[in-house]
């Protein structure tokens with residue numbers, strides 16, 4: 198072991214919290230807050246330690262360092278003050294809540310990558326009666342489900358409330374009443390447990406589903422996010438440094454699937470039945486429009502496509518002409534794919550990314566997945582397609598992103614509000630500047 202005496206440095210004023218660094222017998226680093234320690238002279242400190250991993254390490258190795266927290270490492274230093282290495286090796290358990298649309302979801306995620314539980318209560322059957330999500334019903338169903346679902350998530354994970362180190366929650370974007378339910382519940386849980394509250398942007402969560410599925414994936418990469426309410430191209434420069442590079446100007450791809458499905462007499466949500474129907478035909482029957490926005494090659498539009506399908510179906514009905522529903526589903530999916538896939542490749546090229554991650558419910562689409570695979574293979578881009586289970590709304594993805602937001606210092610206090618819309622590079626940055634826990 199290399200040893201070095203750095204000597205006494207009389208610069209520890211005003212009284213800081215001291216961090217003791219040690220190694221165990223295997224060279225594994227450990228850090229702890231020396232709460233019972235302080236300055237006793239111009240060049241002397243005193244530290245009083247009871248039984249800790251740190252004490253064991255000092256006895257074994259007869260070596261330690263003393264450091265103090267600077268602003269950049271405030272969060273990490275807070276963390277070692279809260280979590281004991283005797284109890285927790287180095288794991289951080291986040292209880293995560295998602296309620297932005299018609300899924301109530303609660304999950305426990307460890308260190309942003311390992312899903313300990315992922316409880317979901319879908320309301321889709323209820324909304325299917327109305328052919329789409331009814332916001333007020335969604336809010337009420339979240340209220341009914343969330344408490345029991347939280348118990349289930351904890352039980353499934355084999356942990357208790359005391360094991361939870363932080364709470365993460367979707368605060369935007371989504372149906373405002375629905376988001377508010379999860380947010381209010383998450384706030385009270387964080388308050389009751391005395392743990393930090395981490396605000397998570399829903400779409401950042403969708404992107405983070407990739408971290409759960411692919412342990413080796415790290416930023417930077419280009420993300421193609423396609424859900425029921427949003428369609429975006431995002432340059433993921435770092436875990437919490439995300440830049441929007443393209444977006445739909447009107448409807449989301451998922452919304453377009455759902456409305457088209459309705460016209461074809463398919464149940465809500467229409468993505469999956471459309472997917473199945475499209476595979477029954479080779480298509481090539483219907484000529485559907487492709488949109489482009491002058492001067493903005495990475496932006497998209499789906500409303501014209503939606504209207505074209507609606508008009509086509511209505512005209513056929515009025516003229517009493519038969520509609521080849523499977524061919525229409527196929528040609529429609531091809532048109533959606535033509536909007537998304539070439540733009541994703543262009544975005545990757547423009548941003549200089551060699552990795553593409555897909556996200557959101559529409560990423561479950563069979564034809565789209567095949568098209569993305571082919572395009573990426575052609576252009577030498579590594580493609581990450583999360584499994585279907587992680588494509589739709591879930592709590593685990595919020596826990597994954599929540600971990601990285603936590604590491605970046607994102608914290609909210611009890612004044613955190615819900616937002617129906619919020620940019621992907623917004624808000625969390627503002628919270629980061631505050632760097633304060635709800636009990637600080």
Ligand code: KG4
Nearest residue numbers: 424425426451468472558559561562589590
């Ligand atoms: O990500 P998600 O579960 O919810 C939002 O955050 O919006 O996405 C739901 C959307 C719905 O529009 C649904 O119809 C669509 O994803 N979807 C699909 C497929 N499975 C779900 N769209 C196309 N093909 C699918 N296989």
